[in-house]
Amino acid sequence: MSKANRWRRSAMVAATSAAVLLLASACAGTASSTATGGAGSSSGSPAPSSTAPLVIGASVSLTGDFADSGKAVKAGYELWADEVNKKGGILGRQVQMKIVDDTSSPTQVVTNYQNLITQDKVDLVFGPFSSLLTIPASQVAKRYGYAFLEPAGGGPKVFAQKLDNLFFVQPAPVVKSGDVFADWVLSLPAADQPKTAAYAELDDPFSAPIAENIRARFEAAGIKTVYQQVYPAETRDLSPIMTKVAAANPDVLVSGTQSEDAYSQVKSLVQLKFSPKFMYMSNGANSPVEFPSKVGAANVNGIMSAADWYPGSPAPTSPAFVAAYTAKYGGSETDIDPSSAEAFSAGQLLEAVAAKTGKIDNATIISSLHQGSWPTLVGNLSWDAIGQPTGSFSLIQWINQKLVPVYPADVSKATPVYPKPNWGG
């Protein structure tokens, strides 16, 4: 047997074994459940409905691809339950969270919501993590007439379902999160505005479309595109792309990034000694701890990103949230994942509906949230008929190695710095 043959057979073995492993891990994913929060002193016999605990079911990813973010969502839900129970619950009813694991699987998440609603007969439900899981889960909720407050499914396909029971608990759909940067740039005096732009975009539904939205706004305003490139997710080394960016010498670089690629872009630009006058990154740069530790604290200044909740957020309930979070989970303000704040905000909406209407049932929640504006940790939220939030994210910028909100004016704590300072090395 030649080496090539042996290699081919070896590759077959590897591929087959990988397939077997995948299958095994998919089958192993059964739901485990934990019930937390709650009064703790339920006294056996069923209580009358007015004082019975308000049970809220949610499926989140505690294992699998979305486990890290899923756990952050769980932390947010449970923290909110604790806090609202300290205040006497909702309309006198203690809140009890029933959280089950969906192993990041779109089929398990359907089973979970089906069980929560029909077997466990939970009063209300909250959403899972990711658009991938939110879509099938929201269909189950729709079928049973449940309001679907979901803090982590903001992709276009979520809204393409046109569900009237769904509410995305963030200020704007994900693909529009970068629009605030375009708003700010186009609000500058004409002489200060960039003339040329480059776009480096990760091929991912939550990355490239953000940059493309900004590009459409910029091109309409006459900012010339000198380079535009979508790169595949497995691109480890962004140096060649950044070489092209540097050669095109744009005034503004708009990066549709996730995390790893954002770090790699900045490192490459520093190594290539090219610093654009304006720089926006959709993700990666909005993490207060991770970003400076990956790219070097001296290289963060001037980079912009967007956020809904961030350390030092001007939302009135933010200080209490931070205090409660650090008391329950330890760490400091900068360790809090925005997903936890978004999950917490879903709970705040329930409190607000109950306070306003004196009722807490699915029909009331759905009809109430379709009207008016609702204050939360992640800003004042309002929705259109299909659950798309109609607000905007906040533009944040690294100034003196700290993330500071700079635009729009109602959240701004500093004047935006431009042109971007050069790299620190």
Add this chain to the structure above:
Amino acid sequence: MTGSVHALIQGVVLGILTGGVYALMASGQTLIFGIMKVVNLAQGALVILAAYLSYTLFTSFGLDPLLTIPLTTVIMFGLGVVIQLVFLRPLKREDSAQLSLLVTFAVALLLEGFMSVVWKTTYRSTNTDYANSSWTFWGIQFTVVRVVAFVLSLVALGLLFLLLNRTKFGRAVRATVQNPMSAELLGVESKRVAALGFGLGAATAAAAGSVYGLLYPFNSGSHYDLISELLSIVVLGGLGSVGGAVIAALIVSTSSAVVATVFSPTWSSFTFFVILILVLLVRPQGLFGTVERGAL
């Protein structure tokens, strides 16, 4: 026009320097195959583990990731020997080549699980004060870390060459590669050679890992992409040929950097696979591979 020529030259420089890093990683891989006919699917995970080790030594003790390479090399060597003794030695000789794929894949998963527990799954990056610096010559940027990696790989490969060609151990290794049975008849303890050889392959992951952590953000899952690239390099160069691995690493990284710079990153891995397929059509044994079981 001058802008794109400049970008092209910059792309070539990036590619050649990055090739050094890949050569370092792939040399261990091909060595292990050469000695034992084991396709080591855990090599990528070993590189990432070494990256974590030097990351931890840097963040917890302030030790420079380049200066700790001798220390991590010793650790990785020991680990390689242990992996060989525990997981590979029990395999029967006849089907060991194929079984070793499953076993080393299992080792890779084991290491990945271990790393996710110890270091979590967030991305890490070894950020020394020189991690992002570069030297400028004729307007072209030479990244310090990449230049160092290139030199390091030359040094490591030189040492490897001396070890294999100028020492008694090296002779035993080469004898085992050529014909394990006659080597044993002549007094070579082929089991011992196999264990030390695997250790040697793992040891090359140490220097590679230190450099990897300086260049790229990584987490425990990074080894999947890495191992597929390493296998392609090793196959292109010819399984078992250290020199072939070096040439193949340079071809891979230069072609992908140039294609990404001149055309589009979407085509860069495609281009490489076209090269790989063309080479394999003409030379199924790879660039420097031999058809018979033979020379290293």
